[in-house]
Amino acid sequence: MPVDGPFVLVPNHSSFADHLVLDAVLAVLRDTPTRYLTKAEAFVHPVRRRWTEGMGGIPVDRDRPGKELLAAVDAVFADRGALVIYPEGTRGPGWPLLPFKDGAFRFAVRAGVPVIPVAMWGAQHILPKGASLPRRAGVRVVFGAPLPDDTSLSRPQRVSALTESAYTALGSLVETARTEPGPERAGQAARELVRRAEDTVETMLSRTDHLPAAHRMRQARRLLELARLTASDNPNDPVRADARVLTARLTGLRALDAPAPLRPVLLSSVRKDSEAVLRHHPDHLMARYLLGRWHLLMPRVLGGDRGEAIRHLRHAARIGAHDTRYPMAYAEALIAVGRHPEAAGQLRDVIDAPAPDLRTADRRRRAEAHYHQLAAAGGVPTTRRG
Numbered sequence: 001m002p003v004d005g006p007f008v009l010v011p012n013h014s015s016f017a018d019h020l021v022l023d024a025v026l027a028v029l030r031d032t033p034t035r036y037l038t039k040a041e042a043f044v045h046p047v048r049r050r051w052t053e054g055m056g057g058i059p060v061d062r063d064r065p066g067k068e069l070l071a072a073v074d075a076v077f078a079d080r081g082a083l084v085i086y087p088e089g090t091r092g093p094g095w096p097l098l099p100f101k102d103g104a105f106r107f108a109v110r111a112g113v114p115v116i117p118v119a120m121w122g123a124q125h126i127l128p129k130g131a132s133l134p135r136r137a138g139v140r141v142v143f144g145a146p147l148p149d150d151t152s153l154s155r156p157q158r159v160s161a162l163t164e165s166a167y168t169a170l171g172s173l174v175e176t177a178r179t180e181p182g183p184e185r186a187g188q189a190a191r192e193l194v195r196r197a198e199d200t201v202e203t204m205l206s207r208t209d210h211l212p213a214a215h216r217m218r219q220a221r222r223l224l225e226l227a228r229l230t231a232s233d234n235p236n237d238p239v240r241a242d243a244r245v246l247t248a249r250l251t252g253l254r255a256l257d258a259p260a261p262l263r264p265v266l267l268s269s270v271r272k273d274s275e276a277v278l279r280h281h282p283d284h285l286m287a288r289y290l291l292g293r294w295h296l297l298m299p300r301v302l303g304g305d306r307g308e309a310i311r312h313l314r315h316a317a318r319i320g321a322h323d324t325r326y327p328m329a330y331a332e333a334l335i336a337v338g339r340h341p342e343a344a345g346q347l348r349d350v351i352d353a354p355a356p357d358l359r360t361a362d363r364r365r366r367a368e369a370h371y372h373q374l375a376a377a378g379g380v381p382t383t384r385r386g
Contacts, residue, residue, distance in 0.1 A: 001029050001116070001143045003196075006077040008108040008115045009034075010166055012174055013086035014094035014124035019055055021123050021139050022084060028222045029196065031211060033081040035072075037103070077111050087166060094124040095174055097167065105162040109155055114146035117166055119173035142177045144169050183232060190231035190239045197223035197246055201253075207358045220250060241277045245286045248273035252290060264302055270294055271303070288316040289326060296333050309333045317346065324350045324363050335370065344380040347371045 011018060019036060026034045038057035043049040058072045076083045085104035092098040108115045122139035147165050149158060181189070197220045203209050204216035224243050231239045248270045255266035274291040277284050292312030298304030313330040320326035327346045334343035350367035354360070374380040 002114075003030060003199075004032065004080060006032075006080050006111070006113045007082055007146070008104050008113060009082050009084045009118055010087045010104050010115060010170065011084065011118045011120060012094065012097060012170055013088050013091050014120070015091060015127045015129065017123040017126040017134065017139075018086075018120055021120055021141065022118070023055065025141055026082060028219045028226070030082065033076065033079055034084060035076045035081060036084045037086075073107055074111070077113055083107065087163070087170075091129050094121065095178065097171055097174065100163050100167050102159050102163045105159045105166065108162065109149070109158045114149070115162055115166060116146050117144040117170045117173055118142065119144075119170060119177040121174065121177035140177045140181075142173050144173050181230075186230050186232065187237075187239060190227045190243075193223050193227035193230060194239055194242045194246065197227065197243075201246065201249065205359060207362075217250060217254070220246070224250075236280050238281065241281050241284060241287075244273050245277050245284060245290065248290055249286065252293070264298070267294060267298065283315075283319055285316055285320045285326070288312045289320070289329060292316060292333065293329060296329075296336060306333065306337050310337065321349070324353050324355075324360055324367075328363050328367060331367065331370065335374070340374050340378050340380060344371060344374055347374075 009022075011022060023034060033056065035056045035058050037060045038052055040059045040061045042052045042057060043059045058069065058076075060069050073083060085107070087100040087102075087104050088098040089101045090098070105115060119142045120139055122137050125135060125137035126139065127134045147162055147169060149162060151158070153161060200216050200220040200223065204213050204220075209216065224247055227239065227243045231237055231243065234240070251266055251273075252270045255263045255270070258266055270290055271294045274287045274294065277287040278291065281287065289312070292309045295303075295305050295309035295312065310330075310333050313326070313333045316326040317330035327349050331343045331346035331350065334340070334346065347367040347370050351364055351371065353364070355364045371380065
């Protein structure tokens with residue numbers, strides 16, 4: 001699933017719950033808008049029209065699509081959004097697939113955007129055709145790769161080829177979605193979800209993000225919830241460890257903005273989760289970093305121990321030397337206990353490292369300020385090593 005860029009998404013269609021499932025998943029995977037081609041009849045009744053518009057529906061007269069529809073579709077692609085079109089045209093039983101209509105593929109060929117198939121299984125149990133009240137059930141969602149598009153063919157031939165390949169691909173994906181995933185497939189999905197959650201947090205902290213931090217926090221937490229649902233139940237699973245540590249990191253970030261009386265309560269879970277992960281994964285970089293930061297931040301009366309901070313952050317700086325946040329944190333811990341010459345060496349590493357982004361450049365400026373303060377106070381060498 002591309003994080004950015006326009007495409008046409010073609011799902012199987014068995015329930016009104018399909019809209020809700022896709023919207024929930026796409027909201028955490030992407031920042032750009034998602035719109036749905038919806039039959040014009042859904043816009044007749046005022047209440048249903050407001051609901052459909054709120055869900056991103058675009059009205060389409062299936063017998064006489066007009067220029068307004070083309071303009072609306074073009075606007076979706078111009079916003080780098082996803083256009084969802086159910087190629088079956090109406091709700092079916094979920095399996096087997098109904099025959100495909102070619103409208104989705106005409107739009108894709110006209111705009112030159114990829115087509116991505118996605119299968120859902122279980123939505124038909126939440127809101128079956130003919131039912132008015134939803135039921136509790138789980139849904140499995142399986143995305144496929146973008147369909148190959150032979151641009152050497154004529155436009156009608158491309159549309160026909162895409163329609164056929166989509167039917168084959170979506171049929172295979174539905175079979176996959178109907179089957180409980182084995183450990184390898186579940187692990188792959190969980191790893192990808194955690195990776196996307198990590199990317200979401202880094203985007204939030206980049207200082208160039210255009211979305212509110214609260215939105216990114218919600219995205220990351222929902223991605224982690226999906227990862228935990230998908231991952232194995234083995235507590236030693238590295239994916240579960242990564243998810244737990246990232247959850248602790250989000251809690252720590254939340255604590256920084258919380259009222260002072262609440263911070264120790266929130267931060268207690270950061271220590272608990274980090275220690276739990278390190279019992280099974282002693283070289284977990286972020287767990288070491290978080291636990292070291294926790295000990296450096298918390299007063300002794302609440303369990304903080306600067307010696308423990310030094311131990312964990314030294315380990316993090318050793319195994320994470322490629323990222324200046326770890327030697328920087330170790331340097332600040334060394335400064336806190338008065339070990340200035342050692343701190344100067346770590347600061348020098350931060351100063352000499354590349355600074356390709358705003359956060360790294362800020363870290364370098366902070367390291368330079370610390371270094372000059374140490375030099376002024378204690379005779380730390382100001383010339384470059386080597």
